[in-house]
Amino acid sequence: MSTPLVEVKDLAKTFDVSAPWLNRVVEGKSRQFVHAVDGVSFAIQRGKTLALVGESGCGKSTVARLLVGLYKPTRGSVQFDGKDTHSAADRTQLRLMRRRMQMIFQDPYASLNPRWKVRDIVGEPLTEHGLVSDADELRNRVAALLLSVGLAAADVDKFPHQFSGGQRQRISIARALATQPEFLVCDEPTSALDVSVQAQVLNIMKDLQRQRGLTYLFISHNLAVVRHVADQVGVMYLGRLVELADKAELFSRPRHPYTRMLLDAIPDIHMSGRARTPVQGEVPNPLNPPSGCAFHPRCPHADARCSQERPALTAVAGISVACHAVAQGRI
Amino acid sequence: MTGNAPLLEVRHLRVEFPSRRGTLLALDDISFSIAPGEVLGVVGESGAGKSLTGSAIIGLLDPPGRIAGGEIVLAGQRIDNLPYEQMRAIRGRRIGAIFQDPLTSLNPLYTIGRQLVQTIRTHLPLSQDQARARAVKLLQETGIPAAEQRLDQYPHQFSGGMRQRVVIALALAAEPQLIVADEPTTALDVSIQAQIISLLRRLCKEHGTAVMLVTHDMGVIAETCDRVAVMYAGRIVEVGPVADVIHRPSHPYTVGLMGSIPAMDEDRERLLQIDGAMPRLNAIPSGCAFNPRCAQVLERCRSERPDLIDAGPTRAACWLVAGGQRRAA
Numbered sequence: 127m128s129t130p131l132v133e134v135k136d137l138a139k140t141f142d143v144s145a146p147w148l149n150r151v152v153e154g155k156s157r158q159f160v161h162a163v164d165g166v167s168f169a170i171q172r173g174k175t176l177a178l179v180g181e182s183g184c185g186k187s188t189v190a191r192l193l194v195g196l197y198k199p200t201r202g203s204v205q206f207d208g209k210d211t212h213s214a215a216d217r218t219q220l221r222l223m224r225r226r227m228q229m230i231f232q233d234p235y236a237s238l239n240p241r242w243k244v245r246d247i248v249g250e251p252l253t254e255h256g257l258v259s260d261a262d263e264l265r266n267r268v269a270a271l272l273l274s275v276g277l278a279a280a281d282v283d284k285f286p287h288q289f290s291g292g293q294r295q296r297i298s299i300a301r302a303l304a305t306q307p308e309f310l311v312c313d314e315p316t317s318a319l320d321v322s323v324q325a326q327v328l329n330i331m332k333d334l335q336r337q338r339g340l341t342y343l344f345i346s347h348n349l350a351v352v353r354h355v356a357d358q359v360g361v362m363y364l365g366r367l368v369e370l371a372d373k374a375e376l377f378s379r380p381r382h383p384y385t386r387m388l389l390d391a392i393p394d395i396h397m398s399g400r401a402r403t404p405v406q407g408e409v410p411n412p413l414n415p416p417s418g419c420a421f422h423p424r425c426p427h428a429d430a431r432c433s434q435e436r437p438a439l440t441a442v443a444g445i446s447v448a449c450h451a452v453a454q455g456r457i
Numbered sequence: 458m459t460g461n462a463p464l465l466e467v468r469h470l471r472v473e474f475p476s477r478r479g480t481l482l483a484l485d486d487i488s489f490s491i492a493p494g495e496v497l498g499v500v501g502e503s504g505a506g507k508s509l510t511g512s513a514i515i516g517l518l519d520p521p522g523r524i525a526g527g528e529i530v531l532a533g534q535r536i537d538n539l540p541y542e543q544m545r546a547i548r549g550r551r552i553g554a555i556f557q558d559p560l561t562s563l564n565p566l567y568t569i570g571r572q573l574v575q576t577i578r579t580h581l582p583l584s585q586d587q588a589r590a591r592a593v594k595l596l597q598e599t600g601i602p603a604a605e606q607r608l609d610q611y612p613h614q615f616s617g618g619m620r621q622r623v624v625i626a627l628a629l630a631a632e633p634q635l636i637v638a639d640e641p642t643t644a645l646d647v648s649i650q651a652q653i654i655s656l657l658r659r660l661c662k663e664h665g666t667a668v669m670l671v672t673h674d675m676g677v678i679a680e681t682c683d684r685v686a687v688m689y690a691g692r693i694v695e696v697g698p699v700a701d702v703i704h705r706p707s708h709p710y711t712v713g714l715m716g717s718i719p720a721m722d723e724d725r726e727r728l729l730q731i732d733g734a735m736p737r738l739n740a741i742p743s744g745c746a747f748n749p750r751c752a753q754v755l756e757r758c759r760s761e762r763p764d765l766i767d768a769g770p771t772r773a774a775c776w777l778v779a780g781g782q783r784r785a786a
Contacts, residue, residue: 181648290734320673321675322502323734325716325729326732328719329730332726348719350718350719353721354725387648388648391651392647392676393650393677393679393680408649
């Protein structure tokens with residue numbers, strides 16, 4: 127196996143959500159922390175797609191933001207092409223690294239500046255990183271980028287409000303591609319879009335991956351979309367990875383009870399007769415996560431050990447699962 | 458299902474939005490019916506007019522929108538032209554509503570109990586204590602644990618899934634004949650979504666309530682509905698039993714819509730895609746509104762507008778169906 131393009135080791139991010147100092151002193155409240163991401167490790171091979179799935183609040187977007195450097199990790203490291211992204215000694219090196227990774231955000235309405243023309247939105251990374259020498263080159267590059275995502279070169283003089291949701295998401299993709307990155311972090315890129323538009327955007331993303339050899343980290347809560355785009359899938363629950371496996375393996379033989387539950391919960395449009403089992407309970411409050419395995423209060427296979435001892439993510443034959451019941455062969 | 462007189466009948470409904478630059482036709486010639494105890498799904502993409510159809514039925518069209526033609530009949534009574542006060546008495550009593558966002562459908566300043574009791578007492582002749590007992594029973598029915606204590610809590614103390622259960626309890630409070638549910642599960646996670654859908658289905662079966670379920674999620678439709686209507690640019694393009702619309706669609710738009718959904722049980726390198734986007738209300742093409750995006754467009758499609766006609770098990774508004782050239786590809 128070659129060295130992976132992106133390697134994440136024991137990544138953790140803790141947010142301080144304590145009451146203000148005065149309230150703590152006067153009302154005797156203690157400090158409170160949310161462990162949004164708690165010890166996540168994975169690697170993405172060049173040209174491949176890793177998808178992270180999970181319900182709201184499981185920490186998948188925090189992982190995305192840690193990877194591109196929008197947050198500083200509390201613990202752990204992110205290695206990009208063999209170099210640590212957060213401890214890079216000098217800023218020029220960091221800038222060079224940043225140019226090679228870009229991000230696509232969820233909401234195409236909030237991630238484009240409404241007062242900027244498309245020319246400026248897509249052109250900003252080019253001028254910021256000094257990738258163009260004059261205005262002519264800038265114009266040509268922007269036009270080429272728009273064409274590559276299926277928009278017209280004449281669209282450069284329009285404002286974001288003149289586009290539909292799907293077209294705006296294409297502008298975001300064009301902007302992300304401007305610096306010719308190798309690695310794209312996509313945080314729910316299609317969840318704000320209608321299905322037919324989602325199909326257009328997913329097709330463009332797959333075409334671009336093939337043409338440019340892009341590596342994706344794809345964050346989504348939609349398992350059907352994940353199954354369509356991913357090579358590897360990581361399932362997150364309350365800030366931790368509970369299962370990490372190849373797509374085919376994960377969808378045909380899910381190991382972790384939470385993965386099974388998620389797969390069972392998907393409405394089936396083909397009505398293959400598979401009974402959908404509504405799961406009991408909800409995601410616990412991350413401020414006060416359950417002891418032991420965070421999933422044990424909802425898990426049908428939980429025993430005394432699960433409520434005390436936190437299972438570690440252990441790999442067997444390329445599939446990593448964090449579950450006592452699986453490790454013991456109970457399920 | 459058949460043989461029963463329909464509970465709700467919508468005939469040739471037309472909704473307009475007058476604007477300075479001319480009148481926009483948001484709903485055009487919408488006709489459908491729902492039998493007692495039946496679940497009708499309404500699907501379509503953003504802007505197709507699905508939510509607007511729901512709002513028109515419950516009489517909550519935002520001005521300047523107005524019903525410009527057609528009629529809405531609930532159990533034999535015409536309700537689209539009722540005065541405001543009479544419509545208010547029907548809304549909540551005979552037609553319940555569930556909206557997308559459970560956070561904004563509840564008043565954050567009042568306890569859940571107060572909101573439930575108020576709704577119950579507005580519509581049913583019960584005393585404060587009786588209404589409270591009924592509220593507890595409703596919360597229990599919707600699967601909220603410790604209903605008695607939860608009654609005195611505020612909406613922010615509930616999670617999203619629990620709030621949506623409260624909203625369903627509110628909609629069921631006066632035992633309505635019809636529930637209009639507008640994207641009831643869109644704001645929820647999949648695991649919670651499954652719980653809410655099965656709850657809604659169970660309660661409607663038990664109470665014999667008819668449901669109009671508006672959603673863009675075909676999975677939810679497939680699981681929940683008896684029949685489904687597909688909307689495009691303010692018109693119904695296909696309507697029929699849910700299995701037929703999903704597996705044997707006739708209208709090219711429905712075919713494209715189904716093909717663009719990533720499936721869980723097959724591998725495809727590319728998804729089927731419908732190029733372009735739905736037209737804006739001020740630029741709806743003449744003839745069939747779908748003709749600029751349709752791969753099998755005929756000359757006739759550009760000039761003449763098709764009506765819903767029988768297409769095997771479903772009814773579709775398409776000239777290909779009329780000419781017997783359905784799905785030649």
